[in-house]
Amino acid sequence: DTGVSQDPRHKITKRGQNVTFRCDPISEHNRLYWYRQTLGQGPEFLTYFQNEAQLEKSRLLSDRFSAERPKGSFSTLEIQRTEQGDSAMYLCASSLGPRQETQYFGPGTRLLVL
């Protein structure tokens, strides 16, 4: 257990539905990252927060995806109008900040879109 938690751990939804995932980072970690991992691939970067500011978004993050980190604590990732291609493991990671850059990953949320 790295101290990063994600909820839910598994989500099955029908195409076209909206889903929301939550990530609770290690307390005092000011950086939070979202990644997506499909079977047999390494994780791919989606977006990154420093405190409450969203500093970078990948081109993978279409306009159906939105992420927030209110108050710089937990973060949510919402996918609207889900598609079968959204099926993947969604991973959250946090790090403390400058010179403490090891990223600690949560257990992930596995999404299956039917």
Place this chain on the structure above:
Amino acid sequence: KQEVTQIPAALSVPEGENLVLNCSFTDSAIYNLQWFRQDPGKGLTSLLLIQSSQREQTSGRLNASLDKSSGRSTLYIAASQPGDSATYLCAVRRGGNTPLVFGKGTRLSVIA
């Protein structure tokens, strides 16, 4: 665009054997490199982080080396055990604030 390649994609070894996993990256201008372990259906566990100015890092039976100029890193596992069976991922970042770029991983099986 940075690309990370890990060879081999899968490896099966008998218990007790020493082994080396390879990672290569196309852009040598990296800030640091991190090795992770991932068990099936689980998140990632950080094993070792090497800063660009470092040549190697060690933790227990694990030793990671970095040759930045040639764009290569190796993860050496000594005296492998069945509990080492997992997928090992290599990732690099170009700056202190930037996200990780991952390889596809090497799936390791250690046979008792």
